[in-house]
Structure formats: C-alpha cells, structure tokens
Amino acid sequence: MITRTSRYVILAMFLVLFLLPFVWIWSSALKSNSEINADPFGLPTSPQWGNLADAWTTGRFGKYLGNTVLYCAFVVPGVTVLSCLAGYALGTRRLPGERFLLGLFLLGIMIPFQSIMVPQYYLVRDLDLLGSYWGVIVPNIALGLAFGTFLMRSFFRELPEEIGNAARLDGAGEWRVFSRIMLPLARPGLITMVVLQFMFTWNMFLIPLLYGQDENLRPVSTGIMFFIGEYSVDRSMIAAGVTLASVPIIIVYLVLQRHFIQGMTSGALK
Structure with missing residues (x-):
C-alpha cells in the first residue's frame, strides 16, 4: 500500500519535473548571453530585467x-x-x-x-x-x-x-x-x-x-x-x-x- 507520505513525495517529484523547464527559461530571460554560455542551467547572479523590455520593443x-x-x-x-x-x-x-x-x-x-x-x-x-x-x-x-x-x-x-x-x-x-x-x-x-x-x-x-x-x-x-x-x-x-x-x-x-x-x-x- 502506498502511504499518504509516499503519495505526496511522488507528487512533489512530478511537480519539480514540471516546473524545471519554466524555471530554466525564466532564469535564462534574466541573464546575459555570456552568462548563459558560461552556466546554461544556473540561476542569474545579477538579474537583467531590461531583457524583458528589450524583447518587447525589439521583437515588436x-x-x-x-x-x-x-x-x-x-x-x-x-x-x-x-x-x-x-x-x-x-x-x-x-x-x-x-x-x-x-x-x-x-x-x-x-x-x-x-x-x-x-x-x-x-x-x-x-x-x-x-x-x-x-x-x-x-x-x-x-x-x-x-x-x-x-x-x-x-x-x-x-x-x-x-x-x-x-x-x-x-x-x-x-x-x-x-x-x-x-x-x-x-x-x-x-x-x-x-x-x-x-x-x-x-x-x-x-x-x-x-x-x-x-x-x-x-x-x-x-x-x-x-x-x-x-x-x-x-x-x-x-x-x-x-x-x-x-x-x-x-x-x-x-x-x-x-x-x-x-x-x-x-x-x-x-
């Protein structure tokens, strides 16, 4: 029998797997190209919020x-x-x-x-x-x-x-x-x-x-x-x-x- 704790652990694992692509793409949106090339999967050390504004204007x-x-x-x-x-x-x-x-x-x-x-x-x-x-x-x-x-x-x-x-x-x-x-x-x-x-x-x-x-x-x-x-x-x-x-x-x-x-x-x- 699967206990209640085991169910929550399994659900938490699936939640992490589901959120990983979002965290990766959102963190990449706040990094520079050089930072992405150096550490593609790392979190941004200094968030570049201007990337969102630049993407909005440049990408129309x-x-x-x-x-x-x-x-x-x-x-x-x-x-x-x-x-x-x-x-x-x-x-x-x-x-x-x-x-x-x-x-x-x-x-x-x-x-x-x-x-x-x-x-x-x-x-x-x-x-x-x-x-x-x-x-x-x-x-x-x-x-x-x-x-x-x-x-x-x-x-x-x-x-x-x-x-x-x-x-x-x-x-x-x-x-x-x-x-x-x-x-x-x-x-x-x-x-x-x-x-x-x-x-x-x-x-x-x-x-x-x-x-x-x-x-x-x-x-x-x-x-x-x-x-x-x-x-x-x-x-x-x-x-x-x-x-x-x-x-x-x-x-x-x-x-x-x-x-x-x-x-x-x-x-x-x-």
Whole structure:
C-alpha cells in the first residue's frame, strides 16, 4: 500500500519535473548571453530585467500581442460555437450519414496540418484571403472544428437523454433545450475546449507565416524570430520573448484550472 507520505513525495517529484523547464527559461530571460554560455542551467547572479523590455520593443511584441488577441477573439468563439452545435447534433440526435460525418471529423484530427497546408494555401488564395486577418482566422477555425466537435460530442453523449426529453414534453423547442439545458450541463467540456483552443491559437506559428504574408499580421509567437540571425542567436532575448508569450496562457489556465481539470477527468470519473 502506498502511504499518504509516499503519495505526496511522488507528487512533489512530478511537480519539480514540471516546473524545471519554466524555471530554466525564466532564469535564462534574466541573464546575459555570456552568462548563459558560461552556466546554461544556473540561476542569474545579477538579474537583467531590461531583457524583458528589450524583447518587447525589439521583437515588436506590442504589435504582435494585439494581433494574437484579435485572432483569439475570433477563432476561439468561432470554434466554440460551431463545435457545440455540431457536437450536440452528433451526440444527441440520430442523423442520416452520422458515421460518415464522424469519419470526416476523425480525418480532420488524424491528418497533420503539414499534409494539407499546400492545398489549403491554394484554397485560401482562391478565396482572396491571403495577406489578410481572415486568411489566418478562417483556416484556424476550420482546423479547430474537428477536435472541438469530437470533444463536445463526447460530453453531450454523457448527459441523460431524459433531461432533454422532459424539457421537450414541457413545450421547449430544440434550441431552448440546447442553449438553456444541455449546454450548461456540458460546461466542463466547454471550458476545456475554450482553454485548449486558446492555447492552440495563441501558439500558432505556421498558418500566419503561410497565409498572413505580412509582418503586420503576425502573432506574438513569431516575434521570437527577430532574435535568430543567420550567424548568431540571442539566447537571452529568445528566453525573454518566450517568457512574455507564455504569461497570458499561464494566467488563463490558472483562472480556469478547476473547470479545465474537471472537464479532462469527467470521463474517467463517470
């Protein structure tokens, strides 16, 4: 039998392993390049707080941060709304061609983006979206729908059918059953999808480079490229840029962690 003390020791070990990459990158953000080269894994002897300000200005993080917030403001709600509607229909209704539709969504999860980025590029070009914000937003929504639909379908399928049937007997329409009854019950899955999609959108890299084609349209994740030259790499600035880019994700996770963990473990606790 594993004692309570042993459990806490094991959890503490995993906590240390989890925090080590963060401590390493954050400490590197406060060191000079010479100090990093001399002792890559050591703590900074004299913290260089100016690295964060330099990374913000040199890497144009102010402009890129605004672009990233704009992308998240469109992509996350777009994926959430469409995934909830599709997941509800596939999870609670018996639709003609349901297996075929599920197979298409499954392909969207299985096929990597690198395999479809060339034909998708031509599709975005034919829609005259290249070099615009919509050229980044629309493909991101399309790529996020497969995972979001499968996630929400699994949550809607776990809800008792009797709840929706009782509301229909009382005269509630299908939209009212979905929006007022079933969707609030699937709140853990909804928040889980929002957090994951926010992380995917915040960290996107290839899609803005391929379809944005304008430096003014790039997100915050591309700002790190300014510190990588042809013959040199500014490691302290890269670490500072990664630190700036990771702060919003950490804040969102800390705020929604209880609901996120509940959504991720609900299937195991059922």
